[in-house]
Amino acid sequence: MDKIRAYWEKPSHMAYLFVMPVILLLLVFRLIPMAAALVCSFFDMDMFLVGKGFVGLDNYREAFADKRLWNSLLVTIKFTLIEVPAQLIVGLALAGLLTKNTKRNKLFRAVYFLPIVCSATAVSIMWRMFLHSNVGIMTYWLERIGIRGVNFLNDPSITIYVIIFMSVWRSFGISTVIFVSAMQNVPAELYESADLDGCGKLKQFFVITIPMIKETLSFVLITRFIGSLQVFDLVFTTTEGGPNYTTESLVYYTYVKAFSNNRMGYGSAVSMFLFAIILVITILFYARLYREEK
Amino acid sequence: MRKIKSGSVYFLITLLLIVIALLVLVPTVWIGICAFRPQTELMQYPPKFFADQLTLRNFQDITKRIRIWGYVKNSVIYCLALNLPSVFLNSLAGYAFARLQFKGKNVLFILCLATMMIPFQVIMVPLFLEVYKLGMYDNFAGLIIPNLGAAMTVFMTRASFAGIPKELEEAARLDGLSEFGIFWRIMVPLVKPTVVTVLVLGINGSWNDLMWPLLVTSDTSMRTLTNGLAMFIDSSLQYGTAFAGAFISIVPMLVLYLFGQRYFVEGVATSGLKG
16 A cells, blocks of 8 residues: 555656546547547437448538538638638737727727627627617617618628627627737837837838737637637527528538437538638648748 | 827727727627516617616516526536636646656647647537437536546646746655645645636636537526527527526626636637637
8 A cells, every 4th residue: 555655656656647637538528539520420320329320421422412511611611701800900900009008908908808708698689689670779770871671680691791790799809808918029129119210100010010929910810710610609599590591600500410400420521521621721820830930 | 280190190099999899888788778678668669779667577587487597506517517627637737747757748748739629519429429328418427527628728727837946846845745735735826827817717618608518408407507598599589588688697707707807818818719
């Protein structure tokens, strides 16, 4: 007994006891499911693991011919390509205006961060009422200025943009806060000498600030990009993919197939499309980073 | 001349900042206003922004229609029973990676980091099947255990532990403290800001978590607030009651944000929250 104790009391042995719980948890609930996701995609089964069993590439063959899947892919890409630049530009501009740690700036920053601490459900309830097709205040205000019949949440041509707006509205505070902390680390001397050269503030922002925070900028770009490709909460709570599938994102479609239709194998195959896209983007991103470092 | 110009620029910028602040504040405050308005007033035409009369009716209604306090209880359990042990276990690992020497350290750390690259939505199906097969469907074990390991927390605490001077550790070792004693009594108090940051962000994340509770629970007695409320608005057009629920769901987080704002901001600036 004492021997066992003495063995584990050595720091280099004790360390294994310290890291083991987390390593095991991550192995069982992250790494194994990752491998299993690929395996599942070759099976036909429901949540009770009942079904035709191994079907090879059948799920993928079905997926490639699945119009609803391609639609959800396009919706997701459209969402990401508009949401991420919008969020980044808003975040950059606001961070540029609020870099200094004055009381006023801190207050604005605190306010901008507010929506992200609220749940997507609460945010969705509010916007659904605000944009209601009959008794929504926004709809009413538009009617007052002569724009009639706008149906924000049930119009195939605009609802996706409403979801994009809600997403930017909810989380631009995150980018703002991250950019502010990066901009505060830019050496003040750079601005001082630019001032002496008669370089205007706006020009300073583009020639000093942006290049100096390039690393943070690319970090935010890649994390927001990957995050946007996984959009689910706002779609689930606001439109459920409608109208006419125009807001059905890839993850929402995966959810519908795997959990509502109870087709776990097919759902896995669909989620592999998301994985492939994220993998390609991540590799391209790090390859570029690596090249630049060289 | 130049002074006047910069003065008016400052004014215009402040105006812009105020407009954006209102764009955020007004809808958020409006949730509070609508929670106390009669349902009929919400559905009247023309709609009004401010309330004519205030009532507690919505709150009475929601307790009748769904088990809202049960949902709140589940959310509180989910937040605490997940995040307290999670922070403990992950910072224990973070400490070992930062300050102890052992064979295979780098390999294990890279393994840990690799899990940060795995998008949750890609593994949700197999993870669900695993939880189901392990008998953790529709109970707290399934809600909590799969999310205990968090590589981001390991990563963040490791960075903080690495910054502590070596003398402290050596002094403690000479005093005869065990390795765990050094971690718990000496090291953890020194990285308290990081621990609180991780805890605050974790609690906020679990409280607002929609997807995982949606997947692994189905019985209404197991629903969390965010999830149960989403199900409720799905099946009803009772906006008044929905607003009461939304109000109950955001107030605890607003209070947390009010007192822990510093931690939110620091945590997001270093880790880059999803959302």
